[in-house]
Amino acid sequence: MTATSSSTSTRGPAAPTSAARVALRPLGIGDVRIGGFWADRQQANTAAVRVGRQRLEDAGNLQNLRIAAGQAEGEAIGPVFADSDVYKWLEAVAWEYARRPSDELLAMQREVTAIVAAAQDDDGYLDSVVQVRHGNQRYTDLPWSHEHYCAGHLIQAAVAQVRCTGDTALLDVAAKLADHLADTFGEDRRHDVDGHPVIEMALVELYRETGDPRHLELARYFVDARGHGLMAAYGKEPTYFSDRVPVREAGTVEGHAVRAVYLTAGAADVAAELGDEGLLEALRTQFDHMIATKTYVTGGLGARWEGEAFGDPYELPTDRAYAETCAAIGGVQWAWRMLLATGDARYADAIERMLYNGFLAGVSLSGTEYFYVNPLQLRSDAHADGNRSPAHGRRGWFDCACCPPNVMRTLAGLEGYLATHDGSGIQLHQYAPGTVRAGEVTLTVETEYPWDGLVRVRVDAAPGPVRLSLRVPAWADGATIDGAPAAPGYVQAEVAAGEAVELRLPMEVRTTTAHPRVDAVRGCVALERGPLVYAVEQADHDIPVDDLRIDPDAPRESEHRPDLLGGVTVVTAGELTLVPYYAWANRGPAPMRVWIPTI
Amino acid sequence: MTATSSSTSTRGPAAPTSAARVALRPLGIGDVRIGGFWADRQQANTAAVRVGRQRLEDAGNLQNLRIAAGQAEGEAIGPVFADSDVYKWLEAVAWEYARRPSDELLAMQREVTAIVAAAQDDDGYLDSVVQVRHGNQRYTDLPWSHEHYCAGHLIQAAVAQVRCTGDTALLDVAAKLADHLADTFGEDRRHDVDGHPVIEMALVELYRETGDPRHLELARYFVDARGHGLMAAYGKEPTYFSDRVPVREAGTVEGHAVRAVYLTAGAADVAAELGDEGLLEALRTQFDHMIATKTYVTGGLGARWEGEAFGDPYELPTDRAYAETCAAIGGVQWAWRMLLATGDARYADAIERMLYNGFLAGVSLSGTEYFYVNPLQLRSDAHADGNRSPAHGRRGWFDCACCPPNVMRTLAGLEGYLATHDGSGIQLHQYAPGTVRAGEVTLTVETEYPWDGLVRVRVDAAPGPVRLSLRVPAWADGATIDGAPAAPGYVQAEVAAGEAVELRLPMEVRTTTAHPRVDAVRGCVALERGPLVYAVEQADHDIPVDDLRIDPDAPRESEHRPDLLGGVTVVTAGELTLVPYYAWANRGPAPMRVWIPTI
Structure with missing residues (x-):
């Protein structure tokens, strides 16, 4: 059979258009239902998302937006990127809703969306801290103001919202904001970029919803504008901002780790939609170099506290590993886009390592306490000398609260990163017990992974034999499929309805x-x-x-x-x-x- | 014989009063004359001091003072502690003059001193950046404003100046400034401390010149005021500022390394002048803990780029060692004061390790290029991502230029750290060829140290046998004195005029x-x-x-x-x-x- 595009299902966190040059296509987020290990983590996260609403109130993020909307009086509170925490949380609410719709979630979403919408200026601009604290003086300090960064997270939330709930309220805000950005920035307009990428991924995803080529073009512009001295023009050292070398010329990732991988993830989206093989090839090189020289065994990214940055090659301290939770998330986002573009199992291997280790260590078993920094060693007598210090243990929130809502949206939308289809079949990249649907095909996966290495995939329904591709991780030396040796990469099996295949991964x-x-x-x-x-x-x-x-x-x-x-x-x-x-x-x-x- | 206090000679960088409770007393800075290894380094430094005058002009430090004095127009340039670079340089000029008087040095000193004096406000206040940039709004941000820090360096320069050249012009400024500080700060006045210590050492040294007990009392106050929440009251994390624990209760050094050791050095001065045994004992404990757990083999101090800080115990990365040149200098200053107070050879051992390695690596053989950061490893492909990165190599100056003039004053006054006397004899702590004078005693030291381990000390003149104490470093297993085994610590010899003693340190x-x-x-x-x-x-x-x-x-x-x-x-x-x-x-x-x- 040919797995058909499941156009009626809910699209997940990264959904290339049919014109995109990709090897694999994600399944709809509602098409993958999981139990087991990750479902337990998602259940804890569900509680955290509800707590998150209050955290955003307590920390002042929502109040900032109300003040910008003229619904309240006061000064803006918190960092310049405070709005982004609201948007990441809204995105988490959307993915949560996709998995388990509830009136409570919808009410929270609509209430907060209404606050956001009210804060938007008539011309589309929206950044409550700038509007309130800086007297609406826009774009005066793009290296640090995070105005595009906040816009990017808003757009991502809006895309998730329309995909999961059908509500277009936030998408309307996002499109108006994106239009404002497209009117303002570009080669023939104001030639400038935000110090913190994320707008690139967001604009491509918006394009995938709106079909408006200006959104894709603006994303391409923001990718290509980097590395040509824009940050230096502000007197900034460009490395930190991923602005030292153009993306398509770089051989490695460097500088602030989250900035770096958000940028490359967005560049991968641009490359996919434009079929830009040169850009994709540069991203392959950078990804390989990152994995070979700048990635912890945990999948953690970022060796330095100073600048929350990648270190030099092989500079990977354990006690002072930074390995920010957000960097692991960005790493997954980048790897996922590379996987879609290439179908290469090493990207799925990287996702597995990051998800189970560097990312998941960032949240407590309870789901409501977080690490910002994920070292590979904590010493005796380690002194907790700041808000983010892991010597404190995990914490409910941070002065810079980027990580908690980032964990929330990632766990909430995790089903989006597990399986794909292509013209010939279905690929399972990560193993969890549950069901997978792709067009007319439905599968049941039985496994106690990651504790046990047996993965049984049964075809419950299909119009004909289904070509399954099951990932054999690079670490799985001695894996078998139905008793036959299975080398690392993807092992294929043709399975008819009512039949099953058994993958055994060695758990020594x-x-x-x-x-x-x-x-x-x-x-x-x-x-x-x-x-x-x-x-x-x-x-x-x-x-x-x-x-x-x-x-x-x-x-x-x-x-x-x-x-x-x-x-x-x-x-x-x-x-x-x-x-x-x-x-x-x-x-x-x-x-x-x-x-x-x-x- | 009894070595007499050489009251007519030039006092060096730390000169306890006769009432101070110290085991050893420094010789006058003019009483030690050296050649060989360190003299070569001093010769290069002489050139650097002359270059330094121009650096201070180019970087705007002098202009800031001129603007504050009303002699020029413009905005203040550079960091808030810009004045301190001028003062450290003035101190270097003074020690340079002590070793080799010249009209050129005196003219430079007087010209710059006049600029400083002219910038002082009528009530004694002086900080050009605050006066110019902040509209003379004083002490609004003591954690970061460095107002006492700049005052401390001014006072140190003034003390060196009067000791070396007899000029009182800067001492008058310093005393007026100190009086202003004493009128303003204290338990019963404004209860506050500067975020960056150095004022403590400086005020004790000023007291040693002026005899004014208010200066000593203010130093004591600043030492004791720390560790009681003053920085936290400004919303600052106290560890960085050495303000988490009172000095006399601390068991370790922590936070910003230069701040930490400047503070403990000043506390040692206070302890000496007040005979405060409890404070001294706390400092011993902290020093021991620093050497055992937080000091590089090079004597470098400070494991973290983040906050230029000491790490946790045993956290001593090589590639990302910070080991700021200024921290090694502060380490020498602290160790010297501990040596004077206790006579314990381990402090002289520490000085040796710091001087020859962690400190000296901070300056090029040419004398005019500096490292701010002194790692123990530089990797292939290390990327220089900022002004201070050692991957650049040494540099002539820095955006934060604390280190270069600090090196200048330390090399210029190095003779002050080599030898002492006490009631019974003369102690040689560091070995360099040259002459040593203490009262009626004169010695000649012959050695090619550090290349060769033979140190020959001849008594040239003395009214009777001289008791010499020669340090045997802890590393010198197998040392001999006149052929007899000499254990680490101080080995004593009674030497008559015309006779000599030979110390042999093993150079395997x-x-x-x-x-x-x-x-x-x-x-x-x-x-x-x-x-x-x-x-x-x-x-x-x-x-x-x-x-x-x-x-x-x-x-x-x-x-x-x-x-x-x-x-x-x-x-x-x-x-x-x-x-x-x-x-x-x-x-x-x-x-x-x-x-x-x-x-």
């Missing part, structure tokens, strides 16, 4: 060493099992974690402990007990390390 | 490993010889320094190379060639590392 504990140039972990190993990176935590050890050594030859064992940390498979190696990295700091912020010395 | 290359909690250098060793820490530099190797390994068993050889880097002893270990760390990056900023992997 793996001992990982780093590239020898990663000085920070010389003489150390990390343990992995399936997609999960493990860590030693003080709660499981009597002697200080700082002083633990691992016997390279000690047998590795694993045991599922339903009672522990919401149910985890624990790994032991001699005297050491390891828990999944994502679950650390749920028993208090005590010493932890991922990389364990052998010497 | 030492292989150093770090504490196992220093994760950053696991599996690595550093090589040291005498007081010098060594490094591999790309210029001496064909394969990338990043990929070098050291054979733990390879024989270590050393050879003096008069032609290389101004004359250095090179160390080899198998295929590796190492040069003194202080001399790195004088052949271009190429990859370098101090800690070399064995695995």
Whole structure:
């Protein structure tokens, strides 16, 4: 059979047009229904989204918009990008609604959307902090004002809203704002870019809803305008802003990690819609270099606190890893777009590593507490000297609250990143128990992944044999499909309705060493099992974690402990007990390390 | 004999009163005359001091003062602490003059002093940036305004000036400013402290010149006022400002490294003059903890770029070491005061390590180019993403130019840190060829230290036998004095006029490993010889320094190379060639590392 485009289903977070040059196409977000591991995390997130409404009230974000709307009096509160937290939360509400519609969610969405709409100026401009605090003096400090950044998040929320609830109220605001931007910025207009990318992805997605070529063109312009001295013209050091080298000439990612990967994700969208092979090729090179030299074993991105930035190649400290939760999210967004464009399994491998480790560590098991920074080591006597310090443990909110609502929208829309279809079949990239629908085909996936490596995919209904592509992760040496060897990449199977295929991924504990140039972990190993990176935590050890050594030859064992940390498979190696990295700091912020010395 | 206080000689950078509770007393700065290694560095510095005058003109520092004085029109330029660069330079001029008086130096001093004096307000206040840029709105932002910091450096310069040249012009300004401060701040006045310490050391030194107890009392007040929430009252995170814990209750140094050690140095001065044993004891504990857990093998202080700060215990990354040049200087200042107070050789050991390595690496062999940041590793492909990045190589000046004039004043006044006397004799803490005078005693020191370990001290004149105390560094296992074993610490000798004593310090290359909690250098060793820490530099190797390994068993050889880097002893270990760390990056900023992997 040929999987048909499921045009009536709800489109997810990144939905290329039919004209886009992509190898794979996402399924509708309602077409993937999951249970198990990620559903548990989504359930906790559902509670967090409801809490989020109050956080935005308490932190002043909503009030800023009310003041801009003339509905309240006062001064703007919080950072210049305060509006963006509202928009990320609105996006989370939309994906939440897609999974489980509720009047409560719809009421929250409509109430907050109305506040946003009321704050918009007549000409489409909207940024409450600028409107209130800076007397509506627009675009005076684009490197730092985050005006396009806030617009980008608004647009993303609007797109999610119309896709999930059908409400066009926020889309109307977004389109009016985008038109204002298109009237204002461009090669033949004001030649300038925002210091913080995200508008690029957003405008492409808006184009995918509106079909207005100006929106795509503006995204292309913002991608191509970077790297030509615009930040330097403001007296800014360009590296931080991903403005040192044009995107299509860069060989690596550098500077502020979230900025960098939001930009490349948007560039991938532009490349897909324009069929720009040169741009795509540059992004491949950058992605490869990032994975090879600037990515933690956890998938974490960003080695430096200073500038929340990527470090030099192989500069990957463990204790001072920044690995911002938002950077892992941006990394997933970029990798997803590269996966759609190329169909290359390594992007899905990267998504898996990021999601299960660097991203998921950013939120507590309860769903309502967050890490901004995700180190791979917490020392004894670590001093919490600031709001974001992981030595505090996870926190409900931050002075710079970018991460919490970013986690919310990512977990809420997670189904959008799991499976695709193409002209010939269905691809499963990430494994979760549940059902998958693509056109007339429905599948049931049975698995206890990530704890167990057996994945059984049954075709429940199909007009004919279904060509399934199942990802065999690069780590899965010895995988089998229906008993036959399955090499890393995608293994194919033709499955008729009523039949099933069984993928077995090996779940032996793996001992990982780093590239020898990663000085920070010389003489150390990390343990992995399936997609999960493990860590030693003080709660499981009597002697200080700082002083633990691992016997390279000690047998590795694993045991599922339903009672522990919401149910985890624990790994032991001699005297050491390891828990999944994502679950650390749920028993208090005590010493932890991922990389364990052998010497 | 009893060495007498040399009251007629020129007092150096820290000169306790006769009432101070100290174990050792500095010699006059003119009483120590040196040649050899440090004299070469001082000669280069002499050129730099002359260049410095122009730097201060070019960077706008002098113009700021002229504008404040009403001698020029315009806006203030540069950081809020711009004045302090002028004062550090003036202090350097004074110590330069003490060593080699010249009309040119005196003319420069008087010209600039006149500008400073003219800028002072009638009530004693002086801070040109506040006067010009902020409309003379004083003390509105003490955590960041650096008003006391600038006052402190002014006072230090004034004290040096009167000691070295006899000119009282700057002392008059300083005393008037100090009186203004004493009228304004205190327990029963405005209860507040500057975010950046240095005023504490400065006021004690001023007290040592003026004898005015208000100056000492204000210093004590500023020391004791810290750690009680003053910075938090401004909404600041207190750790950065050394304001989280009272000095006398702290167990470690933390936060911004320069702030931290300037504060403890000033506290040591206060403790000495007030005989405050409790305060001194707290400082001992903090110093020990710093050396044991927060000091690089180079003596560098400050592990983090973020906040230019000390890290957690054992957090000592090599590539991202901050190890600010100013922090090494502050470390020397603190250690010197602890040495005077206690007579404990470990403080002189620390001074040696800091001076020869972490400090001296901060300036080029030419004397006119500086490192702000002193890493222990520079990677291949390191990207210079800001003004201070060591990947640039040393630079003539910085946007924040604290380090260059700080190097100038330290090298210019270096003789002040080498020798002391007490009731019973003379102590030599650092070895340099030259002459030492203490009262009626004169000594000649012959040595090629740090290249050779033989130190010959001859008593040229003395009314009777002289008790000499010669420091045996902690690293000098196997040292001898006149052929007899000499244990680390101070070895004593009674030497009559016309006689000499020979100290031999072993100069075998030492292989150093770090504490196992220093994760950053696991599996690595550093090589040291005498007081010098060594490094591999790309210029001496064909394969990338990043990929070098050291054979733990390879024989270590050393050879003096008069032609290389101004004359250095090179160390080899198998295929590796190492040069003194202080001399790195004088052949271009190429990859370098101090800690070399064995695995």
